[in-house]
């Protein structure tokens with residue numbers, strides 16, 4: 001395959017990208033060009049950032065084990081590549097919510113020899129328990145009906161089911177309450193005696209570990225105390241040496257005691273603090289892995305006082321230029337990211353634009369549409385050297401919008417949300433492209449990726 005030939009205009013378009021096109025291999029260059037033609041936005045994921053974040057947490061949280069949480073398509077980063085990055089960093093546990101995600105990981109080529117997988121969200125009527133048991137997937141049990149169903153599936157599979165008991169310490173979502181826990185323990189005792197299940201862990205989830213007010217701190221203390229009572233009851237019932245796990249990203253960093261036998265960080269694996277109020281990724285030694293870019297669909301000069309987008313919530317203050325970013329709410333951009341008429345009251349989400357005088361922030365202006373949103377470039381296009389087709393960055397691993405390097409936290413803040421929503425929302429239509437796949441994953445890992453999504 002020959003190196004592709006690109007025009008000066010295409011070269012100009014790529015200048016604002018985080019992808020260092022000229023230093024990609026021939027395959028990498030061709031893959032990138034193919035992605036640009038296939039869709040006007042790209043999610044570029046740096047696998048070295050994921051590996052680094054997991055290594056950092058593993059050393060910080062030791063001796064606790066670390067389970068890498070990859071639910072929701074690995075928070076939008078891509079299921080299999082993210083699992084491989086976690087495994088590369090020495091992580092031997094992977095956690096997902098839905099049963100089908102766990103099966104997708106096994107079917108993607110990540111076998112029981114590479115990591116254990118735990119899935120904690122299913123219903124006892126339709127869950128594919130038998131396949132899960134066959135594929136060596138640990139199942140979290142949160143109701144008596146579920147325990148019965150898993151035991152039946154184990155009988156059909158001809159194999160013991162490995163299970164974790166979910167206990168409700170105050171989230172009021174999944175799991176046994178203190179009142180129903182006795183019945184669950186008796187049933188599990190009987191079924192383990194019959195060789196149908198093997199209870200390996202006990203788990204719960206915090207509701208407020210990402211908040212620093214006194215009430216939330218106290219609530220987290222209470223949840224931890226409740227969890228310890230549940231664990232003691234399980235032990236008294238004869239379940240010795242269970243793996244106890246309750247910590248999420250926020251509590252794993254802020255409360256070492258909550259890590260117990262295993263921490264379950266999700267958001268910090270992808271490089272972010274659980275809430276931007278807690279600090280920047282850099283404060284935690286983390287690197288955001290995903291950069292979202294797009295190519296401007298149109299750019300035009302407009303006068304002062306132009307109303308922009310549905311509902312006319314934004315008006316240009318002066319003579320300026322507007323550009324279309326071709327990603328909208330159907331692609332997962334939050335409708336609330338657009339600025340309002342009074343930018344001081346609510347500035348729109350930041351987009352990094354490369355002008356002839358260097359990078360500059362332009363803000364989303366007016367309501368986000370289905371497939372696109374507008375940004376106000378702040379000056380006529382000619383003076384900025386910004387053109388149709390230019391690559392702009394919505395967010396990435398940088399130092400924040402003040403440094404002309406917007407992050408998902410900036411997007412979260414500007415759209416009244418949390419970073420989790422910013423990347424889990426990204427539509428599957430947006431190609432995921434991987435940097436440092438060759439360096440981090442080796443031949444065996446690479447063979448499990450779609451070769452067209454590998455940039456380097």
Ligand SMILES: *Cc1c(COP(=O)(O)O)cnc(C)c1O
Pocket residue numbers: 069071097120204205247248249250264265266267268274
């Ligand atoms: C999502 C989730 C986690 C990870 O939470 P983060 O805040 O992303 O660290 C851990 N445990 C359970 C049960 C979860 O649903």
